Amino acid sequence: MIKEIGEGVTRIKPGDRVIAASTYGGFAEEMLADADKVIPMPDAMEFVPASAFVLTYGTSYHGLKDRAQLKAGETLLVLGASGGVGLAAIQLGKVMGAKVIAAASSDTKLQVCRENGADELINYASEDLRARVKAITAGRGLDVVYDPVGGPYSEPALRDMAWKGRFLVVGFAAGDIPKVPLNLALLKGCSIVGVFWGAFTRAEPENNRRNNEELLQMYVAGNIKPHIHATYPLERAAEALNEVLNKRVSGKVVLTT
DSSP states (O other): OOOOOOTTOOSOOTTOOEEEOOSSOOSSSOOOOOGGGEEEOOTTOOHHHHHTTHHHHHHHHIIIIIISOOOTTOEEEEETTTBHHHHHHHHHHHHTTOEEEEEESSHHHHHHHHHTTOSEEEETTTSOHHHHHHHHHTTOOEEEEEESOOGGGHHHHHHTEEEEEEEEEOOOTTSOOOOOOTHHHHHHTOEEEEOOHHHHHHHOHHHHHHHHHHHHHHHHTTSOOOOEEEEEEGGGHHHHHHHHHTTOOSBEEEEEO
16 A cells, blocks of 8 residues: 655555565565556455565466467466466466466376366376377477476477477576577477566566556456465565475465565
8 A cells, every 4th residue: 555655656646555566675564666666456456466466467468468479279388387477377378268288296286276277287297298298289289388487397398389389488496497409499380488577567668557457357357366375474474485495385475564
């Protein structure tokens, strides 16, 4: 909620319910935010889901809409699907009319993916990713891969692209930045596409604002909703971070004051 505004700020006023994005300073009761990065909250949105909304859905929507141009009827594979951006990608993929395959490292995490709309599930810790993709797609391959993980599963997914598929490089949660044979892009006629939402918000602020408006409309309509794994009071922030570090979280963890 806005407490004070700076000189010349007219779009928002004290008392407004808003979502504010900031690189630093979020683990606090109050913070400063640039007025152009403040998003008005719909009346139907509560503060906990709002705090888990902008980065996850902004990243995934920019990737699927702007970079992949995902179409209804296409097949989307989401790697690391039980994380915050992964679950957002599942929900958005379904809203956009795609068949969504969720891949994650445990059956427990995959159950969360199912609850969030995934059509097919792959446990890549116990199953052969490529064999399962071939079975699910009847050998046709994947139109879009959403990869926020990197590591050992990027190349196998790239090898299973359909003709003119789009492989979205979203992040490297696994820690390793994979080195892939570029001849795969040639052989598949596919694209390897970078998704850097932060740079997009700076380079194309009007398009980002439009995306945010569309996402909030989806939320109000009940088509998307952040999956909140748990909430923690601010004084237990270290405990919350350790849960994330130890990979015990599906979706998002939220700090409250």
